[in-house]
Every structure is written in structure tokens, then in C-alpha cells.
Amino acid sequence: MKKNVLALSIAAMIGSLGFAGVASAGTVITNPAPGAALEVTPTGIGHILLVPYFSTQNGNVSLLNITNTDQTNGKAVKLRYRGAANSDDIYDITIYLSPGDMWSANVSQVDGVSTLVTNDNSCTLPADVNVRFGTARLTAEDSLADNKAGTLEGYIEILNMADVPPGSALYTSIKHVKQADGSYVAPCATMPSQKTDLADYPAAQARGYDYPTGGLMANWSIINLDKAGSFTGDATAIIPDGGANIVFSPQEEEATVTAAAAALLTADPLLAAPTATLTAKNYDFPDLSTPYIGVIAPIDQAHMLSHALATASITNEYMTSPDVGFATDWTFSMPSRRYNVALNYKTSPASVVYATGGAYFTAANVTRVGDQICVNSKFEDLEYFNTEEGKKTTKPGGYVVSPQRPGVKPGLNFCGETSVLTFNNPLAEDQATPVLGALIARQNLQMESTAGSTDVYTDGWMSIKTAGNPGVGGDLGLPVIGHSFAKALAFSASLGGIWKHRTSTTNIVAVP
Incomplete structure (x- = not known):
């Protein structure tokens, strides 16, 4: 893993001295093994x-x-x-x-x-x-x-x-x-x-x-x-x-933490120098980028977490059979994204701020749409099947996403940090998803059997490529976790299930 020399020097000081001289700014004490x-x-x-x-x-x-x-x-x-x-x-x-x-x-x-x-x-x-x-x-x-x-x-x-x-x-x-x-x-x-x-x-x-x-x-x-x-x-x-x-770090907000001190504890670009726009408090630490193993910089800790979660694809099933009123929502959570990119609400419009040294979410695969960050995908990243081997390899015009956000490239995009996808249930601008009631970051995927058709695959499975940014000798993948939530809406009692996404580490590499 590539290390920043200055960051390593600072981290070495942290390991031997804690944060002596930096009052109430949190502590990283390096394990000897x-x-x-x-x-x-x-x-x-x-x-x-x-x-x-x-x-x-x-x-x-x-x-x-x-x-x-x-x-x-x-x-x-x-x-x-x-x-x-x-x-x-x-x-x-x-x-x-x-x-x-x-x-x-x-x-x-x-x-x-x-x-x-x-x-x-x-x-x-x-x-x-x-x-x-x-x-x-x-x-x-x-x-x-x-x-x-x-x-x-x-x-x-x-x-x-x-x-x-x-x-x-x-x-x-x-x-x-x-x-x-x-x-x-x-x-x-x-x-x-x-x-x-x-x-x-x-x-x-x-x-x-x-x-x-x-x-x-x-x-x-x-x-x-x-x-x-x-x-x-x-x-x-x-x-x-x-x-x-x-x-x-003390669980209190009485003392503020300078952006320079915060940079020793987090890769969050809104808290850490040189891109900080928020005043950090003690309760902001630790987070998932605070150096947790060895003498490393926060961005390297974020990369380690991202690599542990990274997947080249997400595969799961969906059910929308009208016979029993089934509906399915998928969730996609990216818990390390904040340590690569964040949104600064203090500018108008809100602006994207990238962490120094970020790799998994960069300008190459991120778009700002309104007050959310979206991770781009392509039509060819997605393919879906019905229950009888019917296969739809997508291409432009091969499926319909609603509501389609202006400024987002056509395709299935992960808008928001925790995005919810529902199936075969066209969504109005302010309409919640049928299973989870999601409103903040949600979209619908219409599973057309052929491009432009009103005939849809009501039940089946889908696979999405999540290769992310290219690494050396492979792909970094995207650090995504989540589930498929299915429910029969026609019954008064709960009938359905929840299944974790299946993931793949094929060709996944760590940040060099």
C-alpha cells in the first residue's frame, strides 16, 4: 500500500507519543503487534x-x-x-x-x-x-x-x-x-x-x-x-x-479540534486539513478512518476498510409477481465513501470535496446531483434474468430507471450513501419505495423483457458489475454491502424475506 511520507512521520509520532501536546484531540496508541x-x-x-x-x-x-x-x-x-x-x-x-x-x-x-x-x-x-x-x-x-x-x-x-x-x-x-x-x-x-x-x-x-x-x-x-x-x-x-x-476520543463537544489535528485522526475531507469546512469536535472521533492497525495515515486506513468490503459485482434476486402483490427493494450501502468524498453544503450549489489520496471514489466515477453524490454506472454493467433462463443483457434503451435524475448519466446509478432500488414500480418524484418506504435516495428499475416493451420480468435475479476505478493488475471494486428485501403486500401479515447480496472478489486488488 502506498504511503505518504509526511503522513507516516506524523503517524509514527502518534504511535510513540499519543497526542501529547494536542489537548483533547483524541488518541491513537499503536499496538506493538x-x-x-x-x-x-x-x-x-x-x-x-x-x-x-x-x-x-x-x-x-x-x-x-x-x-x-x-x-x-x-x-x-x-x-x-x-x-x-x-x-x-x-x-x-x-x-x-x-x-x-x-x-x-x-x-x-x-x-x-x-x-x-x-x-x-x-x-x-x-x-x-x-x-x-x-x-x-x-x-x-x-x-x-x-x-x-x-x-x-x-x-x-x-x-x-x-x-x-x-x-x-x-x-x-x-x-x-x-x-x-x-x-x-x-x-x-x-x-x-x-x-x-x-x-x-x-x-x-x-x-x-x-x-x-x-x-x-x-x-x-x-x-x-x-x-x-x-x-x-x-x-x-x-x-x-x-x-x-x-x-x-472524549465524548464531548466543549473543545474544538483544529483541522490539522483532525487530519491525524480522519480522512473525512470536511473535517481534515487541507480541505476542512466543518469545525471538528471531540465526538467526531474516532471514525472508521482513524488509524486502527499499525502506523498508517487515515486515508490508508480508509483504503484498508474499502478493500475489505470491495466487490466486483452484486448479485441477488427480486420478486414482483402480481399474483400475490410481491415487491422487492434492494439496499446499497457504501460505509467507506465518506473517507474518499463528501458534499460541502456551505457553497451554493453544494460542492464535492475529495479526500487527499482517495482512490475508490474520485472524479472519475462520482457525480454531484443536487444535494447528493452519485456513483456512476453504465448500461453494460447490468444484466438480469427471469426464472426461466430469459436473459436481458442491457444496453442503452434496455431498461428504464425512474425517477431519472437530471445530470446523471443514463443507467443505474448509486445516488446517496445508502441507496434503495425497487423493481417494476415506477416512482413519482416524491413516492416512497413499497417495501422499505425509502425516500431519501431511491430509484426504480423497470425489468423490460425487450427494449421499450411493456412486458416485464416480474421475478428473477440480477447482477451488477461494480468494478469501480482501475487499480494495478485488476480493479479496486466498490465497497458495497446490502440486502434484498421482499414482501407480499397483498397479505395483512408479513410474508417475505431478506437476503444478503452475493459479492465477488475476482480481479479485486488493493490500493498499491
Whole structure:
């Protein structure tokens, strides 16, 4: 992997000194036995967890359970919800899980804004996390009336920042204690202050922290009681192939972080120098580009994550049979895109800002359309089949996408960070998708049997090439995760299913 010499010099300083001299700007403490790569683990248990979609649109409620399967060590966990349009931070907290602990919450729409509610007894920072999602990062102005719709869909990041081994005051504070009524409650009120960063490894140990060892798993559900529907799934789990770094930042906003200091912690082009347009706060860190293994720059961490998720194609099935009123929505989430490209709402019109050294999303495959970033595709990238071997290899005029966004090249394009595709259900400009009720970044694909025909393939499967930008000796692919959600709308009770996208690493290469 190509390294920037200056970035490596800075990262080396971080590994040996923490952030000494940079007050309250977060900490990266390098593991002495670092890994060299990140990988998706089939066990579903890891250090980094990704929930590809949540929604409170159209009566949906999204539930989340995070479990610490480590029965020895506690975990300091960063939880962040990001918006579907452009990965903007809309809610983030720190959770302290004791050994074997589980934290649960639900997110629903209250007065038009996604709002999290939990009765869980695990310690959190802040202490009260039952609040509505924030809107300040969604446009140039923090106007709730204008921005609240941007909180209703998106995806979730979960990161093991550090372990909390037995023996410290911090461990004692987060360890659940049996109460007189038989419940178990953590004495969080006795937790030592966490408003300062960690100078170095001895300081981290003294405070009760150690290198993260993973062991996290998460399950999610999207439930709609009004429509008697529910979908469930497990988070995509990422692990390093060696030791992980401590990546801690205070969960507070009192101190601002300079763009230069932010550049040591993130590749987000809106937070990091030289392209920063937002004032970073301590709660912005860590994110998924904060150096998690070895002595590397944030953009290299982002590339590692992208490579772990990259696929050359996405394949799944769809059902739209009119006999039982079936409908199908597909989701496409790109959780590393923010560390390659972002949208600056402070300009008019909003402008695309690229991370220095970004590779997976660049001007070669990205287009701005209104207030969303779109990843381009071509007609020939897509082919679909019915259930009887009928094959449609697409070409211009070979299928119809609605609504077709002005300024986007013809074809199936991934607009928004978490894009939803529905099948054989032409969408008006303000019409939600039939299964998930998606509104922020959605489109319809009309599966014509022949170009211009009113006859469509109602059931079958589809494959989309996602080669992305070219690398050396292959393609980088696109880091995409998601599912096919199918439901029989004609029945009052839920009847349908959810299937993960099938992916391919054929000819996929890492950033050189």
C-alpha cells in the first residue's frame, strides 16, 4: 500500500507519543503487534461492525442490539448513525459494555425526527442518550424544519475503541451489580471523568484501557407494526489480522479540534486539513478512518476498510409477481465513501470535496446531483434474468430507471450513501419505495423483457458489475454491502424475506 511520507512521520509520532501536546484531540496508541490488513469475518463477531440500513420512514422502527461476547474484558464502543444522503453524522455516543453485556435501543420517528430510546443499564456517554438525532451537519444551517427528513434513513457504524480489563476504577464503574429487585445495573455514576484524551499507553492503562480485542456482534431489525412487516439481519463484522490500536476520543463537544489535528485522526475531507469546512469536535472521533492497525495515515486506513468490503459485482434476486402483490427493494450501502468524498453544503450549489489520496471514489466515477453524490454506472454493467433462463443483457434503451435524475448519466446509478432500488414500480418524484418506504435516495428499475416493451420480468435475479476505478493488475471494486428485501403486500401479515447480496472478489486488488 502506498504511503505518504509526511503522513507516516506524523503517524509514527502518534504511535510513540499519543497526542501529547494536542489537548483533547483524541488518541491513537499503536499496538506493538499490529495487523497489516482488515477483513470481513464470516463469524459476525469482530472489532468493527456495520449495519447497512436503518429507517424510521413510513412507520418503520429500527431496533439495534450490540453484544460483547468477551466474558473477561469490558469494551469502550463508539456508536454512530450516519444519514443516507451523504454519510453525515446525525447521532453518536460512547457505550461501555461490561463482559458478556448487551446494549439495546430502538429508533423511531418523533415529530418528524429520528429519536433513539433505550432503557438499558449499561454506561454511556453522555449519561442520557434518549434524544432526537442531530441536524446540524445535514445542511449549511441547523434548521430543524429543513433538515429533519435527513435523519430518517441511513446506516450505522460500531467501533471497539479500547478494551476495559478487570482491575481498574473504570471497570468497576461499568460492571453490572445485582440489585435487590434482581436486576443488574452498572454503577455508572462512579465512573472516572473521560473528558481528557490519553497521553500514551501507560496513561491508558492507568485510566483502565487496553488494546481492543473485538468480540462485538450486533443484530438489527426494521419493524413496521402498521403494515405487519419486519426484517432482521446481522451486522457485517470486520477484524484486523493482528493487534488493533487504542483509538479513544472524549465524548464531548466543549473543545474544538483544529483541522490539522483532525487530519491525524480522519480522512473525512470536511473535517481534515487541507480541505476542512466543518469545525471538528471531540465526538467526531474516532471514525472508521482513524488509524486502527499499525502506523498508517487515515486515508490508508480508509483504503484498508474499502478493500475489505470491495466487490466486483452484486448479485441477488427480486420478486414482483402480481399474483400475490410481491415487491422487492434492494439496499446499497457504501460505509467507506465518506473517507474518499463528501458534499460541502456551505457553497451554493453544494460542492464535492475529495479526500487527499482517495482512490475508490474520485472524479472519475462520482457525480454531484443536487444535494447528493452519485456513483456512476453504465448500461453494460447490468444484466438480469427471469426464472426461466430469459436473459436481458442491457444496453442503452434496455431498461428504464425512474425517477431519472437530471445530470446523471443514463443507467443505474448509486445516488446517496445508502441507496434503495425497487423493481417494476415506477416512482413519482416524491413516492416512497413499497417495501422499505425509502425516500431519501431511491430509484426504480423497470425489468423490460425487450427494449421499450411493456412486458416485464416480474421475478428473477440480477447482477451488477461494480468494478469501480482501475487499480494495478485488476480493479479496486466498490465497497458495497446490502440486502434484498421482499414482501407480499397483498397479505395483512408479513410474508417475505431478506437476503444478503452475493459479492465477488475476482480481479479485486488493493490500493498499491
